[in-house]
Amino acid sequence: MKEKPWKPWLLLSPSLTAVFLLLIVPVCFVVVYSFWLRAPSGMDIPAFQFGNYAKFFADSFYPVILLNTIRVALETVFLCLVMGYIPAYFFYRTESRLKPFLMILVMLPFWISFIIRTLSWINILGDSGLINHLLLKYGLISVPLPMLYNEGAVIMGLIQYLLPFMILNIYVSLDGIDKSLTEAAKSLGCTEWQAFREITLPLSLPGVSAGCLLVFVLTCGTYLPPMILGGPGNEMIANLIFKRVVGTLDWPFGSAISAILLFLLVIIVYTYNRYMGINQIFKSLSKG
Amino acid sequence: MKKLISGWSLIKLYTILVYVWMFAPIVAVVILAFNPQQFGTFPMEGFSFKWFVKLSQNSTILDAFKNSLVLGSLTAVFATAIGVPAAMAFIRYEFKGKEFINTLLIAPIMIPEVILGVALLLFIRWLQQPKSFALLLIGHVVLTLPYVLLIVQARLVGIRREYEEAALSLGASPFQTFREITFPLLAPAIFAGMLFAFTISFDDVTATLFWATAQNQTVPVQIFSMLRTSISPEINALGAVMIVLTVSIPLAAGYVARRFARGNTP
Secondary structure, three states, rough: OOOOOOHHHHHHHHHHHHHHHHHHHHHHHHHHOOOOOOOOOOOOOOOHHHHHHHHHHHHOOOHHHHHHHHHHHHHHHHHHHHHHHHHHHHHHHHOOOOOOHHHHHHHHHHOOHHHHHHHHHHHHOOOHHHHHHHHHHHHOOOOOOOOOOOHHHHHHHHHHOOOOHHHHHHHHHHOOHHHHHHHHHHHHOOOOOHHHHHHHHHHHHHHHHHHHHHHHHHHOOOOOHHHHHHHHHHHOOOHHHHHHHHHOOOOOHHHHHHHHOOEEEEEEEEHHHHHHOOHHHHHHHHHO | HHHHHHHHHHHHHHHHHHHHHHHHHHHHHHHHHOOOOOOOOOOOOOOOOOHHHHHHOOHHHHHHHHHHHHHHHHEEEEEEEHHHHHHHHHHHHHOOOHHHHHHHHHHHHOOOOHHHHHHHHHHHOOOOOOOOHHHHHHHHHHHHHHHHHOOOOOOOOOOOOHHHHHHHHOOOOOOHHHHHHHHHHHHHHHHHHHHHHHHHHHHOOHHHHHHOHHHHHHHHHHHHHHHHHHHHHHHHHHHHHHHHHHHHHHHHHHHHHHHHHHHHHH
């Protein structure tokens, strides 16, 4: 069959129109708006000035929240990696009949409401939650440990949300490794550990880095876990944006904070794409 | 060899612990939903459906459920209606800039929802349109489209072109070919895309908080505002209902889809 060259574009046009008009244009508009001036009343005034950015960096208040966000994101990436690599390796090596079932279980949280998963930690970490209840019951402590409404609780919620992404990304990468490579290494005298360190681990790095990037980017934009599990000092950048836009209706300043977050993420994703290729991430996501 | 086995059992144990960690909070929500106590916490003192009954009489929640169902269903229909043709274009055709366009359409997954929320709301405000159900629907379609594209593309890869060519060469019209061959083969992919779009829409909080008005609150947004006043056991009951619903629907749907696919494969 001879193809008509316009046909794929016809099929693509609804999606392209939707993404262009409803996503790309509005996001660019946020960047434009971040240079506008806030009007005391009515519509904001079109302008080109850096006042909103100057306000962000004027004192340490806002930059500290930005740095907190990056720190929490790095901590979450690290913990997801530590918690996720071994289960992914287990899926790669196991010959158990239960493997498909266990894989479905890993993906199950994707289907469970995010807000329910987040708030479920209150039942575990709260003053009368499971852990404190057990510790009190067996007399190990006399007053409940304060485990909720702090950064640790926020990170718990974040890992709960992001760990499946990490496990899947690493697993997809591991699954592409030819098992005969490690067999060959072992027959040549490598120990199991050496074979892992010299072959499996380096070959799984694309999945590791894809998982890390995804977890980092998703954490940087997170709104809900700090709201539900965090205390007053655990605000992240997304909470700030919401407060400025919906709370105080300071659209130009809210736009400037959004633009700063966007700029940070674009740089990170761009750098990653340059060296690793972004498609690795999409490959793993489509397994979800 | 002895050492190796113990290493493997450590890996197993670690994996089990990660599973426990992942599911303990979810199981706790379901268990506590049956706790008749005033403050849905441990220890369990008895067993009752009291909070479920209370929930079923809560008209705010019921309204939110209705909104979420309507919004999720419409989002699923629109997102797949525009996403499936695009996925077909990527799978079936070679054209200039394919890789770039594909990345462009899927990359929004990486844009934080907060930014999408602000962007669309700002845009609507600039156009001097009020917040409405249409805004919420449009937003959800844009939000779910990249996922629909990913899922549908992954499913479409396996569909071979030869079936259609065979039908055409045997004298079927293009329309007949579509109705008899292409559509039945596509159906499971469409179904998977719709299911995914529905779930994401049903689940969404952050962007919805920007776009929803008081009249079209969804269930997660309602839960969010309930959380701000107090943590009542009703939330655990609602959580249990949501967990059972969101876990069983995809499982059942997956089963139906497989049956459906099997029945139609030539």
